[in-house]
Amino acid sequence: MSADTRTPDDVAPATEARSAAGPGGLDAARVSWSTAGRLILDGVDVTAPAGAVSGLLGPNGSGKSTLLRVLAGVQPPSSGDAAPGHPASVVFAGADLLAAPRRRRARTLAFVEQEASTDLPVTVLDAVLLGRIPHRSLLAGDSADDRAAARRALDRVGMADYADRELTTLSGGERQRVHMARALAQEPALILLDEPTNHLDIAAQLDALRVLRDLADRGVTVLAALHDLQLAAQHCDHVVLLSGGRVVAAGDVRDVLVPEVLDPVYGVRTEVLTHPRTGRPVLTFAPRG
Amino acid sequence: MTTTRSAPPAARSGEATARPAVRRGAAWWLPASVVVLVATVLVTVTIGPAELSVADVWRSVATHLGLGGALGLEPLGALPDGMVWELRLPRVLTAAAVGAGLALCGVVMQSLTRNPLADPYLLGLSSGASLGAVLVLVAGLTVLLPVAAFAGAVAALVAALALAGAIGTITPTRTVLAGLAVSQLAAAATSFVIFWAATGDSYREILSWLMGSVAGATWTSVAITGVAVLVLGTLLASTGSILDAFTFGDTAAAALGVPVARVRWLLLVGVALLTGALVSQSGSIGFVGLILPHAVRMLTGARHRLLLPLSALCGASFLVWADTLARTVFAPREVPVGIVTAAVGAPVFAFLLWRGRRIA
Numbered sequence: 001m002s003a004d005t006r007t008p009d010d011v012a013p014a015t016e017a018r019s020a021a022g023p024g025g026l027d028a029a030r031v032s033w034s035t036a037g038r039l040i041l042d043g044v045d046v047t048a049p050a051g052a053v054s055g056l057l058g059p060n061g062s063g064k065s066t067l068l069r070v071l072a073g074v075q076p077p078s079s080g081d082a083a084p085g086h087p088a089s090v091v092f093a094g095a096d097l098l099a100a101p102r103r104r105r106a107r108t109l110a111f112v113e114q115e116a117s118t119d120l121p122v123t124v125l126d127a128v129l130l131g132r133i134p135h136r137s138l139l140a141g142d143s144a145d146d147r148a149a150a151r152r153a154l155d156r157v158g159m160a161d162y163a164d165r166e167l168t169t170l171s172g173g174e175r176q177r178v179h180m181a182r183a184l185a186q187e188p189a190l191i192l193l194d195e196p197t198n199h200l201d202i203a204a205q206l207d208a209l210r211v212l213r214d215l216a217d218r219g220v221t222v223l224a225a226l227h228d229l230q231l232a233a234q235h236c237d238h239v240v241l242l243s244g245g246r247v248v249a250a251g252d253v254r255d256v257l258v259p260e261v262l263d264p265v266y267g268v269r270t271e272v273l274t275h276p277r278t279g280r281p282v283l284t285f286a287p288r289g
Numbered sequence: 290m291t292t293t294r295s296a297p298p299a300a301r302s303g304e305a306t307a308r309p310a311v312r313r314g315a316a317w318w319l320p321a322s323v324v325v326l327v328a329t330v331l332v333t334v335t336i337g338p339a340e341l342s343v344a345d346v347w348r349s350v351a352t353h354l355g356l357g358g359a360l361g362l363e364p365l366g367a368l369p370d371g372m373v374w375e376l377r378l379p380r381v382l383t384a385a386a387v388g389a390g391l392a393l394c395g396v397v398m399q400s401l402t403r404n405p406l407a408d409p410y411l412l413g414l415s416s417g418a419s420l421g422a423v424l425v426l427v428a429g430l431t432v433l434l435p436v437a438a439f440a441g442a443v444a445a446l447v448a449a450l451a452l453a454g455a456i457g458t459i460t461p462t463r464t465v466l467a468g469l470a471v472s473q474l475a476a477a478a479t480s481f482v483i484f485w486a487a488t489g490d491s492y493r494e495i496l497s498w499l500m501g502s503v504a505g506a507t508w509t510s511v512a513i514t515g516v517a518v519l520v521l522g523t524l525l526a527s528t529g530s531i532l533d534a535f536t537f538g539d540t541a542a543a544a545l546g547v548p549v550a551r552v553r554w555l556l557l558v559g560v561a562l563l564t565g566a567l568v569s570q571s572g573s574i575g576f577v578g579l580i581l582p583h584a585v586r587m588l589t590g591a592r593h594r595l596l597l598p599l600s601a602l603c604g605a606s607f608l609v610w611a612d613t614l615a616r617t618v619f620a621p622r623e624v625p626v627g628i629v630t631a632a633v634g635a636p637v638f639a640f641l642l643w644r645g646r647r648i649a
Contacts, residue, residue, distance in 0.1 A: 074543040106546030113544070116537040119405060120591035130533055134546040138530045141594050179537075186545075 024050030025221050026071070026190055028090040033066050034078045040066050041077075042245040048190075048223040048238065050093070053209075053216045055232040055253075056225040058242030059266055064225040065114065067242065068192050071223070072111035073097060092190050092221070106134035110183035114194040118167070124178050125163040128153055131185030146185075153184035157211050173204025180211050191215060193224040197231060209235045233257050233281045241265065257281050263288070318589055322602035329606045330385060333613040334377045338620055341369055349373040375508075383506035384612040384626070385605040386514035387571045392585075392604025393522050394560045395578030396597055400532040401556055402461040408579035409564040412464070412557065413471035415573030417445025418565065419499055420475045420482070422572070426495050427486040434498075435513070435569040442565035445471050450557065458550060460539070464557070500625030501574030503612055510570040517566035518601075521559055526601060528556065529594030536591070576630040577604055580638045587641050607634070 026048040033041040041063045048054035056064050069075040070088070077088040077098070090097040097105055110131070131153065132146040142150075154160045157177040162170065167178060176196060183191055196212070197205040209231065212222050216237075226232045232239055233253055240250040243265045249256045259270040266285075273282040335341045349365045353374055356362075364370065394409035402411065410416070421441025425433045453460075453467035483495060503510070531552055534542040543549045564578075585600045608626070611633055615626040 069540070072544055074540050102543075102548060103546035106544065109544075111540075111544040113537075113540050116541055118536050118538075119403075120536060121586065122536060122591050126590070126592055127536070130536060130541075130545060133530055133534050136530075139527055140530070 024093045024189070024219070025052075026090075026092045026223060028071055029088065030086055031067060031070050031088045031090070032078050033063075033070055033075070040245050041070065044242070044245070044247055046071075046223075046240050046247065047250070048221050048240075050221045051216055051219045052222070052237040053212050053235060054221075054223045054238040054240065055236035056223060056240050056242065057229060057232055057256075058248075062242040063245040064242055065194050068111070068194050068223070068225055071097075072109060072192050073100075073102070073105050074111065103134050106186060108188060109190045109192065110186040110188035112179050112183045112191070112193040112196060114198060116179055122167050123163070124154065124159065124165050124167055124170070125150060127167050127178055128163075128181045128185050131182040134186060149187065150181070150185045153181040154178075156184055156214065157181045158207065171204070173200045173207060176200060176204065176208055177211065180208065184215075188220065190221045191223075193222070195225050195227055197226065197228065205231060229257060229262070229283055233283055234275075234278070254281055257283060318595065318599050319602070322599055322606070326385065326602050326606045326609075329609050330381055333609050334373060334381050336613055336617060337372070337377060339369065339372055341373060345369060346373055350378070379508050379511050380503055380506040380612065380616075381609055383503045383510045383514050383570060384609045386511065386518045387503060387567045387574065388577055388608025388611075389601040389605040390514065390518045390522055390563050390567045391574065391578035391608070392581040392600040393518075393525055393597060394564050395604075396582040396593070396600050397525050397528070397532065397556055397560050398578075399582055400535055400593065401553055402465055403535065403538060404461065404465060405583065406579070407465070408575075409560060409567075410472075410573060410575075410578070412449040412468040412561060413445035413475055414442045414561055414564045415568060416472040416475035416479065417441040417443075417448075418568040418573060420445075420479045422498050423479050423482050423495055426491050426498065427482060429491075431494070438572075439565045439569040441475070442561065442568055445475055446558070446561040446565070450554075464553075497625050498572040501572040501627035501630075502615075502623075502625045503571050504616070504623060506570065514567055514570050517563050521563040521566075522601060525556070525559055525563070526597040529592070529597055531556075532593040532597075572625075572627075574608070574627045574630060576627070576634045577608055580634050581607060584638055584641050587644075 026046070028047070029045045031041055031044045031046070032039065044063070044067055046056070046067065056067065058064050066075070070077045071090055073090075079087060088098065092108065095108070097109060100108070125147070128150040129142050129146060132142055132149060135149075136143065136146060151160065151163065154163055157180050159174065159177050159181060162174065162178070167175060170178065180193075180196070183193075191212075193212070196208045200208065205228075212224060213235065216222050224236075226236070236253050238251065239253050239256045241248045241256055241261065248265055249261045258272060262268070262270045262283075267288055269286045269288050271284045271286070273284065274280070275282050331343055331346060334346045335343055345365060348362050349370045350373070351360055351362055352364045352370070365373070391409050395407070398407040398409060398411050399405060401407075404411075418438040418441045421437035421439070421444075422434050424441075425431065425437040430437075449464070449468045449471040452470060453463045456463050456467070483492075497504075531547055534545045534547045539549050542552075581604045582596070582600050585596060585603055589595055589599060608630065611629040612626045614633065615629045616623050618624070
């Protein structure tokens with residue numbers, strides 16, 4: 001393991017964590033969440049550098065979705081037992097997101113949840129226009145500027161020609177890109193996504209990840225929970241590995257996605273190859289024993 | 290970003306261009322439905338056993354509004370004038386206010402609970418109101434009926450919200466389930482009271498009230514329902530952007546900066562007070578609040594800024610016509626308007642469903 005791979009045992013000082021995230025990135029510390037006496041998140045520290053695609057990894061039930069919901073401010077953190085008197089902090093670009101007024105937070109941070117669906121007959125453009133709500137008075141309708149922003153967002157995800165289609169007539173991959181466009185219409189500096197590639201075929205997965213890469217290249221901070229380690233290895237710059245509500249390791253993909261880290265967490269035998277063209281890690285898995 | 294996948298498949302492009310044609314007409318829906326409502330009121334007032342022309346109605350109304358002198362109109366005779374001003378006009382206006390309010394409440398409830406089966410009575414309001422009404426009817430205190438119905442509706446609301454709150458945060462599912470529990474309890478109590486105490490005349494009165502009717506509407510009814518719809522209804526109708534934010538559920542709404550829990554409380558209470566005021570005057574008229582929002586949505590799409598006011602206007606016209614049928618089809622006998630709303634509305638809704646299937 002390299003120096004910037006952190007384990008729960010050697011807790012990095014806050015300053016070091018901040019430098020890892022860079023001046024504009026996301027830096028959350030001591031995030032805990034419990035329900036019905038069960039601790040789902042246990043004092044999680046997580047950083048996501050600005051202008052990079054960060055992956056949030058971990059087995060089922062490791063707390064990925066919960067962590068994203070707390071970071072997105074749609075679920076308040078519980079007071080952690082680990083450090084009484086030191087409440088959770090979620091800092092982005094120097095501003096405290098947990099303390100920010102909701103609407104201001106919604107202009108900085110967009111959250112693409114898993115499987116957002118509706119039975120209502122909404123068009124693609126209408127769905128994307130929802131992302132403009134934080135930017136206008138609640139009594140006002142959408143302006144020409146809002147519609148222009150929504151069309152720009154659709155263009156960025158390659159769905160501009162679908163604006164007038166009804167959402168329910170789209171494929172899963174197309175719908176996922178519409179949800180991303182809805183988040184982009186919020187014009188966020190930080191975007192959190194919960195399993196954006198779930199249930200998508202491989203071409204649609206690559207489309208979704210290309211959108212994230214495009215965003216990072218424009219300076220947006222991207223943090224996506226991903227199920228597929230293989231995808232994370234190919235597309236993420238920085239990864240955070242959760243297990244049992246704690247951070248097991250965090251850092252560059254080449255440092256975290258190694259057998260010594262993955263094998264105990266997933267209970268498998270991992271082999272890491274190197275992609276001949278990109279030089280990125282390619283993972284293969286075998287059952288343990 | 291241009292990708293080869295961004296062009297819609299050719300086979301689908303036909304329906305993609307066919308669909309917005311409906312939406313482009315959206316700007317006309319509101320003015321058109323205002324015209325329809327005004328025409329509905331003016332025409333239905335003239336319909337009835339004693340034939341009155343539209344001109345007679347205008348004469349009566351203008352006279353009462355103090356315009357008779359300015360327009361140089363002859364006042365109408367006392368009998369036809371009373372028929373317009375004291376019987377038909379209050380009845381038509383009450384039906385319009387009740388229809389508008391119920392349709393509006395239906396839209397809000399369906400959006401807030403994300404449940405297509407939600408209607409204004411979801412929180413046990415109609416059962417609560419019925420219990421209050423039946424109690425005073427069997428006691429022979431008919432004068433107190435509106436007060437008792439309103440009190441029953443509010444009591445049911447308080448019980449449902451308290452129950453939902455006691456389980457935890459007020460979520461859509463908990464709200465629906467708590468409303469169901471309160472509703473069933475109140476319905477059982479109502480049945481018991483009817484079974485135990487109702488005799489001869491009160492049976493008929495109770496039945497007519499339970500089915501919903503605006504037959505007894507007076508100018509007081511117009512004032513109560515009208516003010517409720519203008520004040521609470523205008524507030525509810527202005528929540529379009531907030532309800533839009535709930536399209537993909539609570540989490541999405543919260544991520545868009547909407548204070549979900551507070552908004553839900555406020556809107557539920559607003560709906561309940563408005564419904565309570567309407568039910569106190571008309572009894573629980575079914576169907577309007579459940580089906581009308583769906584019908585309007587099928588015509589104009591799901592955007593609440595148009596859906597809310599349009600549902601209110603269409604609900605008003607719909608209930609006025611339904612009530613006109615209720616008092617004329619079997620004249621001189623009347624049927625409760627709740628029977629007509631279901632008998633007319635259900636086939637219309639079935640047709641819209643069938644038509645919508647081919648489009649979507």
